[in-house]
Amino acid sequence: MRILVIEDDELTAQALTTILTAHHYAVEVAKDGKSGLALLDSFEYDLLILDVGLPDLNGIEVCRQVRSAAPTPDKPHTPQLPILLLTAYQSPHDRALGLDAGADDYVVKPFDEEELVARIRALLRRASSTGTPMLEWGDLELNPSSCEVSYGSTPLILTPKEYGLLELFLRNSRRVFSCGNILEHLWAYDAPGEEAVRTHIKGLRQKLKAVGAPADFIETVYGIGYRLKPLSNAALLTSTIPTSVEQEVRSKLGAVWTSYKERINEQIAIIERVACESDWTLQASATRQAHTLAGALGTFGFTEGSQIARNIEQILAGCPLKPRALTQLQELLATLRRVIDVPASSSAPICPEVTPAIANLATVQLPSILVISQDRDFLDALESEFLLWNYQCTIATTAKAVIKICQNDAPSLVLLDLDCFDSISTSMALLTSLQQCCSTIPTIVLTSHNELTERLEVSRHGGRLLLQKTTPIPQVLEAVSQVLQRALPTPSKILVVDDDIALLDALTVLLSPWGLKVYTLNDPHRFWETLETVSPDVLVLDLEFPDFKGIELCQVVRNDLHWNHLPVVILTAHSESETISQVFAAGADDFVSKPIVGAELVARILNRLERVRLVRQILDTDPLTGVMNRQKSTQELEAFLRSSDRSHQSVAIAVIDVDHLRSVNAQYGHAAGDAVLRQFGHLLQQSFCSEDIVARWGGEEFVIGMYGVTREDGVQRLMQVLERLNQQALTTENGEIVHVSFSAGVAQYPEDGKDLKTLYRTADLALRQAKRLREETHSQHTISSILPAESDVVLKS
Template sequence: MPKPVSNEVSSKLEALKQKFLDKAVVECDALDAIAQSITDAEACYEQLEQAYRILHRLAGSAGTFGFSALGEEARRLEVQLKPFLDGDSQTSPVLPSDISPELSQRLSGLRGLLRLADTAEPQTKSNFPTARVEQLILVVDPDPGRATQLTSGLSLYGYRFSWLPSVKEWQQRPENVPSALIIRDDVFLASGGECAELFPGLPIICLGAADSYPRRYALAREGAEAFFCDPLNLPLLADHLERLLTDHADAESGRVLIVDDDPELREHYRLVLTNGGLEVETVTGDPARLLSVLSAFRPDIVLMDVQMGEIAGPALARMLRFEPEWLSLPIVYLSAEQDREIQLEALAKGGDDFLTKPVSDSFLLRTAKIRCYRAKQLDKLVSRDSLTGLLKHSLVKTEILKEHARCQRLKHQSAVAMLDLDHFKQVNDNQGHRAGDLVIKGLANLLRHRLRKTDIIGRYGGEEFIVALPECSLKRAVTVLESVCEDFAKITFEGNSGEFHVTLSVGLTTLSAYASSEEAIEAADQALYGRKRAGRNGVTTAS
């Protein structure tokens, strides 16, 4: 059996694929412009040569990154275009009139092939390259029509789905590993624990026609993590699904710094934790080295020996607390010391927990994961908006300030946008504040799924949001955010007066075009007001 790809290698491959996508999108923009020139009979030699170079690169690299259809079409277009560049004239190449329309159309069609990866998995409607992996949700429902209605509603949030009429038909393959299970409650209870065996550790959401406390208790006893009663409130279900997926991901990941002067033990701990899915960095007790690694690695927790030669762990922990940014960093001591009084004294000097050596590998891994999870939860309380889970006002402005500095330094384009829910006061007044909260959460979830991991998303205040799209042209940003507006308007919410829809207005500008991030945000805000005056529900760019 081939050795499975490690998380690190898989992550590096995904990063390379993302770089390919980012560049390919820019190149498709250039091909669009050239296609228009061909249509207008204004294409010059330099433009056709540029198109040929782009096609040659795509033909050679697209298949490697899982876009065979794109590579094959680029190869065919490359071959078709080459004869027109081999002539003597380099000023006004002549394309036959019967070839020009087809060539122009096929050049423009290359962008659509960016959505067709070899796995044939459905992509989000936006052509925007995304580093976010579309999570697969397994739906088990004997009624195919009911399942289709469910998946159609939830697909707006960026998930992909696999449907089965019963659990017994499940056959796991490498390409269909689900992130969560949505199942009818009677099917789940009738499985007799089979779901827990087939999907260990998977978030399970049950749906049912009738609600009662005995029913809920039975579902919870069998391992379900949520229950929703018909008729379904899809935005509420989507919000709960997002929270479960985030919590499960946080519980299985984390960053751990190991401080120990025993090289063999240090490496053993590293291997155990790395194999368990955690990111690990190791150092000895050298204070200078420790501070530099802390700043670069930014761990969720620190595992520290109590005595490391001449270095005392408690003194080192106390030194770390000198810096305000490390006051809340959890420090867990690892020591052979069994005297409870000495352990308590060590905890009093800057530690948070004490593990007595020797500690089993499984116990160490579980402790590290739990501690990392709690640390991330506490960090979210400080840095994230409690309703949406997005960055708070002050922090998102700080991140956009950093991105503006990158634009100035690296000379690339980035976009910044202000987003505002239309007629939101009427939503609260007519549908109730609970429904209003669901609308805000619905937009937050949609943005998380439609934008890249590298994009900056924050709640600016009330019903207003702000996003920054690094290394993204204004044209591309318009396409992305128009898609967000279109799909958000399709989401059906439920309130005091029944079902309703909400639209979204966006003001957009180029971050790098302004002397400061504050000026760019103000320009995007003015563009937002322009969108409101123009009728709402769409995107307006700053003049």
């Protein structure tokens, strides 16, 4: 497994490298945030260990950038990369900042080796398809805690790379790995060629065969790579027991400490110059050295030294230092010198064993709704209705409980009763907190009032939808369902056509745990009507049917204008080159030989789905700004209007125009204009909820769709965006600062139009009047540049 460490303290980085290498991890180190991000852009990693106090770009910002990064074809899983923050900052506020930024775990320096490695194993387990500490495949067992491997009762002696290969396969037992994938996971900078992978695979197969495993225990999958094969019973042999890595780790840590002892003395000398010579120019540097020592010393067994360094850091943070503080600082430094001159303890303090929860990945999780209310009658009615809708319900009555629940076990949606708290300000503060710590969780607000000011407050603080508390409970649940449908990912649909009913049932069981919605058909004569009804993401066809061939069905699909891009996988019992050629000539994307091996079929289907997702992303996204394009947003906006008809909710449509973009192109060049549009699109994405629709319709024109929002609420949201835009300057590729603004018109469905075309025209008319008003009055006021469709200016026109 490949781990990236971003740590500016060389001593701590070397210690981490020593520990992790001894546990068979491939480790790379970056000394600052920018270098770390560059490595993440270039290579794929299984885990990121991140210091907070980094130069230039701190760890919190690095964490945020990793989480907000868009997946790419060669690194689709980077935004979900497990992140472990490793820092000397230990206050609850610092922990909250790190976890809110997207970190998965938080370890305070000085760290205990046993606890750190256990937490790393836990994070890797969560990220992989295996949930148990002991990795098993038939008679093979691998214990990540002790790095021991055995087949049956026979231990296996493996090289570090052979161990890494086996662990990679076991943690991803259903996945097929190409040579390139294996190189990315197991090697650092000095990656060899693919021939080295084949050599290690060959050596591992020979060792497994020597202890009784089948010769094809690690199987070659034609055209893809390697994977584990289901095992049969095998004879057991005996061998020697592998030695523990614990003594080796401690020996290597001792060598690291010896090589860096002089560096530690230099760091202490900088602090002494402040304490003894009153060299105040070094106070900032001394504070940083103390912070570094607080994290590093405990790693090598100097627990007391780490605490002393932490106390020194706190004293140095005061400005200016009083005589009493200087005296205390000198005493602490003298104690620190005595402590580090004593050999580090041979065994680090043992922390309680961390036992992570074991997740059942095959279990389908029901949507969980967090309800914030103290109204007993309302809660009783709601809970009864939740049972009918198959939703899980959690109730909270205090703001503190809400934040804790969202951080520990994030719900699918929050339902907030404004009457739960004494004042509206408390409710709004909670809404703001939810947006800061759990911005992806949609919030529906219930209110007993129907005032514009309250609606504006809810909109400003991130509420997704506002309902009257008198709304019938079934309608409330209907609104919850609609919001969840927009917020939750839709499972990919697979249509399998085969006349063997037993095989169809088996494939349903095999594919469903992977989050795939499987539809089966055993009568090929109903193929076309089923295809149009299901509208699958991948089509799986048997090669032979009683009346016609699967190849013919594939050709029918390829000849249709609507379906000709649908991925098709052929199932065949024939593996002759002539049959394979016919399959691909008919337009199939892939084939799987019968008898079907589950892991191979899953790997090929997931591969097709990933390509479909990337193609859709290209087709649905404006390449310059990264927001939706006109075609995709039109479909989504039409869906908004249909949903509005069912739930009787308003929809606001805003048309936005970047002012004077032609002047920017004329003065700075079209590349500068493109840079302005790109940054403006990013600003819009940051300013609106994930359920809102943000799109570019061409040139400098953008369109925003806001569900459950009135035209007045929409104007308020756009005014906030304009204020943010006025507070920051956009830059060209050459670093030149460009100040831009925008004008907008907002229309409301259904009051200003019964269809999208009419709504767009109405909002565009308001936009043109806003531009004219601003030019005639030479006004810089935000209100003059954003007009609702029902304003006096628009109505008079």
